Amino acid sequence: MSTLEIKGLTADVAGKQILNGVDLTVSSGEVHAVMGPNGAGKSTLSGVLAGHPSFTVTGGTATLDGVDLLAMPAWERAKAGLFLAMQYPVEVPGVRLEEMLVESAVAAGRDPAAVAGTIAAEAANIGFEARFLDRPLNVDLSGGEKKRNETVQLATVRPRIAILDEIDSGLDIDALRDVSRRIEQLTEEGLGVLAITHYRRLFSELVPDVVHVLVAGRIERSGGPEIVEELEASGYGAEG
Ligand code: ADP
Ligand code: MG
Numbered sequence: 318m319s320t321l322e323i324k325g326l327t328a329d330v331a332g333k334q335i336l337n338g339v340d341l342t343v344s345s346g347e348v349h350a351v352m353g354p355n356g357a358g359k360s361t362l363s364g365v366l367a368g369h370p371s372f373t374v375t376g377g378t379a380t381l382d383g384v385d386l387l388a389m390p391a392w393e394r395a396k397a398g399l400f401l402a403m404q405y406p407v408e409v410p411g412v413r414l415e416e417m418l419v420e421s422a423v424a425a426g427r428d429p430a431a432v433a434g435t436i437a438a439e440a441a442n443i444g445f446e447a448r449f450l451d452r453p454l455n456v457d458l459s460g461g462e463k464k465r466n467e468t469v470q471l472a473t474v475r476p477r478i479a480i481l482d483e484i485d486s487g488l489d490i491d492a493l494r495d496v497s498r499r500i501e502q503l504t505e506e507g508l509g510v511l512a513i514t515h516y517r518r519l520f521s522e523l524v525p526d527v528v529h530v531l532v533a534g535r536i537e538r539s540g541g542p543e544i545v546e547e548l549e550a551s552g553y554g555a556e557g
Contacts, residue, residue: 320345320382321342321379321380321399321478321511322341323377325338325339326339326362326365326374326376327377328374330371330372331371334534335358335372335534336362336535337534337535338377338534338535339377339531339534339535343509343510343511344509347510348509349526349527350528350529352513352515352529352530352531352548353532354553357532357534358533359482363401363403363482366379366399366480367391367399367401368391381478382397384397397477398476398477399477399480400470400479402470402480402482403467404513406455406466407454408453408454410456413452414450415436418474421473425474432473435472436469439472439473445462445465445469449466463487464485464488465496468500471500472503479500480511480513481512481514484514484519485497485514494522497522498522500522500523501522501523501524512525517545517548527539527541
């Protein structure tokens, strides 16, 4: 059982305060949706938790199973079991997916010999063509292909808690179904998920336990899946 606990988190980017006191707790097997208007700070929250150097934490705490994440470099956070599927996955020329995931397995003390087979099986699970797997990481992949690449990484690395920053963006209908179904299966095996999205469509296969609405760097309200329907119908305007 793992728990990501965020309390009173505040952060700046380029000298401007973006996160204004975020409180959020995600445990194993749970799916927490985070929705909110453009510029609300959703990607800032993911970047701050993952340890992106653009952001400066100015207050609050974030712990994974009681261990201070904010004191660790990004790689140690990953090793502790935190995973970020980026909104805009970074292209890394010269590094193949398998090479990266083998290093990750070694760092985690898992058998690197199993990695190639797992990648192939996970790609097949979501209908991701094997020919993309040999490319340098994310290089020359379409937006949707990058999102499937992130999903293969997630399913191979097997983190405790995954932050998915718009994993649905750019996916066609079939890929969206496959990706969200695979993530739902992983949650049934104990993965905790923080799923940032704008759209209900992510939640046809992946079932959210709690939905949070992030506005101006703060969680304005939290509730059940009915919030997704409400937002789909009336947008954020009605929230005030
Ligand atoms: P969301 O993901 O909710 O759409 P972001 O967290 O990406 O919002 O952005 C929140 C605010 O922070 C926006 O006003 C954005 O322009 C600003 N911002 C994000 N990253 C940077 C950066 N690296 N430099 C300057 N401003 C940034
Ligand atoms: Mg964003």
